[in-house]
Amino acid sequence: MKIGYPIAVVLALLGLAVLLTEGFGAVGNPVPLALALIVGSLVATMWQRHHDRRKPDEEHHKP
Secondary structure (H helix, E strand, O other): OOOHHHHHHHHHHHHHHHHHOOHHHOOOOOHHHHHHHHHHHHHHHHHHHHHHHOOHHHHOOOO
């Protein structure tokens, strides 16, 4: 299942929205929150890429 890429897109868009709207008025300094969301997006992308590159025989071990 490729759930990592949609999660990455959502996190990146949220990060940009927080940055551009100055935290929706809910936080004093939105930059750390926006960076955390964008870094989370990168982590989700790298996790999904690693998951996609695994060999099929690594997922199902045959006895």
